[in-house]
Amino acid sequence: AQSVSQHNHHVILSEAASLELGCNYSYGGTVNLFWYVQYPGQHLQLLLKYFSGDPLVKGIKGFEAEFIKSKFSFNLRKPSVQWSDTAEYFCAVIDYKLSFGAGTTVTVRA
Amino acid sequence: KAGVTQTPRYLIKTRGQQVTLSCSPISGHRSVSWYQQTPGQGLQFLFEYFSETQRNKGNFPGRFSGRQFSNSRSEMNVSTLELGDSALYLCASSLGPGNGNEQFFGPGTRLTVL
Numbered sequence: 001a002q003s004v005s006q007h008n009h010h011v012i013l014s015e016a017a018s019l020e021l022g023c024n025y026s027y028g029g030t031v032n033l034f035w036y037v038q039y040p041g042q043h044l045q046l047l048l049k050y051f052s053g054d055p056l057v058k059g060i061k062g063f064e065a066e067f068i069k070s071k072f073s074f075n076l077r078k079p080s081v082q083w084s085d086t087a088e089y090f091c092a093v094i095d096y097k098l099s100f101g102a103g104t105t106v107t108v109r110a
Numbered sequence: 111k112a113g114v115t116q117t118p119r120y121l122i123k124t125r126g127q128q129v130t131l132s133c134s135p136i137s138g139h140r141s142v143s144w145y146q147q148t149p150g151q152g153l154q155f156l157f158e159y160f161s162e163t164q165r166n167k168g169n170f171p172g173r174f175s176g177r178q179f180s181n182s183r184s185e186m187n188v189s190t191l192e193l194g195d196s197a198l199y200l201c202a203s204s205l206g207p208g209n210g211n212e213q214f215f216g217p218g219t220r221l222t223v224l
Contacts, residue, residue, distance in 0.1 A: 032210070043114075044200065044215040051210065090153065096166045097143065098202075098213060100153040 002027040002093045004074075006101035013081055014109050021076040021104050023091030033074045034092040035065055036100075044090070050074060061085070083110045112137065114203050114216035122222045128189040131219045135182050135203030142184040143213060144176060147198040156199075159184050160207045188221075196223045 007022035025031055035047040048059025055067040065076045074091060086108045091101040115134045123129050135142050144156040155168040159178035176186040182203075188195055198220050202213035 036215075043217040044202075046212060046214075049212065092153075094213075096207065097155040097158060097168065098145070098153075099155070102152050 001099070002031065002095050003099050004033075004091045004093050004101040006091050006104050008104045009102070010105045010107070012107045012109065015083055016080050017108075019076075019078045019081045019085070019106065021089055021091075021106070023074045023076065023101060024072050025074060025091075025093050026072070027093065032094045033065075033067065034094065034098070035059065035063070035074075035076050036090045036092060037087045038090065038103075039087045047076070047089075081106075081108050083108050114201055114214055116199075116201050116216040116219050118219060119217065120220045120222075122224060123191050124224050125191055125193060127191050128187060129191060129221060130185055130187045131199055131201075131221075133184045133186075133201030133203075133216060135184070135201075136214055139203035139205055139214070140182050141204045141207050141211065142178055142182065143202045143204075144184070144186050145200040145202065146170075147200055147218070148196075153200070156186065158207065165207055191223045193223050195221065197221060 003026045033050045036044045037047050038044050047063050048057050050057045050067045058064045063078050088103045088105050090103045092098045117132045141160045143158040147153045158166045162178045173189045178184045198218040200218045201216045204211035204213045
C-alpha cells in the first residue's frame with residue numbers, strides 16, 4: 001500500500017519567513033500526490049496536486065511543491081508566510097483512497 | 111455550486127449506542143468516501159461508495175458500515191459505540207472513483223462518545 005510520511009510535526013514561524021514542509025512517499029511507481037490544508041475550524045481544502053508533467057506544481061495562496069522522483073519527495077514551499085497560513089498541512093497519496101501523512105501544524109506569529 | 115454537506119455537525123452519544131451520519135456530495139459527484147480523523151491516528155480511510163456499491167473498505171471493524179443512495183447521498187453507521195470512536199468523521203465526494211479524481215471534503219461530523 002502507498003504511504004507518505006511528513007518530517008515535521010509542528011513548525012513555528014514569524015510572518016514573512018519562508019516555509020518548507022517535507023513529505024516522502026513510499027511507492028516507486030506512478031504516484032498522484034496532494035497537499036491539503038485544514039485551517040482552524042474549517043474543512044480540508046486542496047492546496048495543490050501532482051499527477052504528471054512539470055515537477056514544480058503551483059497551488060493556491062502562493063504555495064508550490066516540487067516532485068523529486070529520485071528522492072521520493074514532494075515538499076511544500078511558500079516564500080513568505082502570513083499569519084493566515086496558520087493551519088495544519090497534510091501530504092497525501094492516492095491509489096483507490098487517499099493515504100495521508102500525520103500532518104504538520106504550522107503556527108505563524110504576527 | 112454547493113459544497114459537500116454533512117449532518118449533523120456535532121453529536122454526543124454514550125457507549126453501546128449506535129449513530130448514523132449523513133453526507134450529501136457536490137451535485138454531479140457520484141463517488142463518496144469516508145474518513146476518520148483522530149489526534150492519535152490521523153486521517154484514516156473508512157470506505158468508498160460509487161453507484162450505490164461499496165468499492166473499497168479500510169481497516170475498520172464491522173461495526174462501521176455505510177451505504178449510498180441512488181441520488182449519491184451517503185450514510186455511515188457505527189453500532190455499539192466505543193469511547194475510541196470519538197473522532198471527526200469526514201466525507202469526501204468526487205466525480206467518480208479512481209486516482210485522477212480530486213476529492214472535495216465536507217466540514218465533518220464531530221462525534222463524542224461518553
